[in-house]
Amino acid sequence: MLKERLAYAIVCGAMVITIILALMLGTQFYSLPQLWQALMGQRPAILATIMTFRLPRILAAMVAGGMLATAGAISQAVFRNRLADPTILGVTSAGEFLMLVGGMVLPVFGFQKQLLALIGGLLAFALLANRKTMRQPYQLIIVGVALNFTFMALTQLFTKNIDVSSSLSFNGITWSAVTTLLITGILGLVVALLMAPWANDLKLPDEQLSSIGIPVTAIRLGLLALVVYLSADVTSVVGTIAFIGIIVPNVARYFVGHDYQTILPFSMLSGAWLLLVVDTIGRLVVLPSEISAATIMAVLGGPFLIVLVQRGGAHGIKAG
């Protein structure tokens, strides 16, 4: 209990410090007094920079990080596999591919990107989830990785001469995109908190769940739909950012235990913090240019995944 509270306190403290640093740092450095004066309306130019560039980016990174970490934690509960994450299972790359193709052939309509990413994600899950992959953790990961590469390659085929990478990132994100992400994202996160007991139920075998009257298929589909919603929503705004969904929930289990009613809120907070840190570092290290959060996460996530697999994490924890 003490460890849990301490972990929450540390993440919240780190979050506040990181937000302040993210507001201060950039192509132009602002000191704390300068920030304060800007907030008090004495420095309109600084306030304009913060409000136009830094604040929307900070909010977007935070909500996207929380959503990706939550999507990862829930998909690990559904697949009973600690490596299951929508970004390495091809769910988000399928979404990205469909957004691209849909953008080319369909007329523009409201929430087009979100809807196409959602349909792409559902398509990937339909291809991925079957009895065999549900039972065999490694098979799920191998099929997922293959799907991921296939959709990434298809996307590259269609974009051979077009640079799309810059269109999907936190760089230059607008208030309208941030507002949509905030509203849809927070809605998804609240639903995730409400559904947390279902994630706990899935720790029991299906036969046992049926004998206590739990509609196993319905709760599994409900949770999967939420995973696709959360990851597709982020993908539609900032593209695929891998590994947050693996790193954060697994670290969360170490600090706050194995109850999804605590894993989920802790993952939301830590995911928000981690993506904010990564995005802030990315926009500072090679000034005046920047490195995308997705690239940094891939560099961090690869070794983490290797360590997790070497320690047998793919099997989940089989107790009893």
Next chain:
Amino acid sequence: MELKQVNYSYSNSKKTISDFTATVPTGQILSIIGQNGAGKSTLLKLLLGRLSPDSGTVELDGQPISALSPRKRAAKIAVVSQQHQLYDEMTVKEVVKTGRLPFHSLLATISDEEVRPFLQAVDLADAMDQPLTSLSGGQQQRVWLAAALAQEPQYLFLDEPTTYLDIRYAHDLMALIQELNVKKKMTIIMVLHDINQALKVSDQLWLIKQGKLLKAGTPATMLDEQLLSQAFEVPIKIVKIEKYGPYVIQLAA
């Protein structure tokens, strides 16, 4: 609970359960015994409604068991399996809380206080916050029993509950089950491997062979060397030990 002319086969070949008609004695301890492959586990699955008979009916309170919704069935029937698998760590109280799920909405959070009495019944209230895996095999089996009790069932099914327990833990678990039967007036149906254990704890026994009910009756009526030898296909001798009563022993050369 009643089986009427029940037939079941897994494929088109041999019948696993054949023309089975019997009534579960209410409020008593019933043990199903028979050699491996006799159809004990299939019979249990039919009684639980996990399998539907090819012909005949399995009725609970005068209704076909398949007509009951899973939640209604869960509020009447609880099961303790011989082995349990968990896909992630759970604490003792989390396991027992799963037994309360049939009484709450799907998204409800169940309080610790609600499950404490069930853990007290198996003498594990102090271990409530511990991870299940930190307990011994015998204690873990008692936790699963507490989860089944939390369903407050009329019928408690136990599928070879002592298979993975040593003699001492098996004895303690059986004593606890007998106590529950008396205190909670619960009907208990067990599949047991150990004939002597079954004879000691049961009020009624069903002896089955090749999917057929060979004999139903009290332990006293089962003390028939010829009958048991026929059922288990090994020479059997019944010996009486002073103060402890009759014991079935298998004769081997």
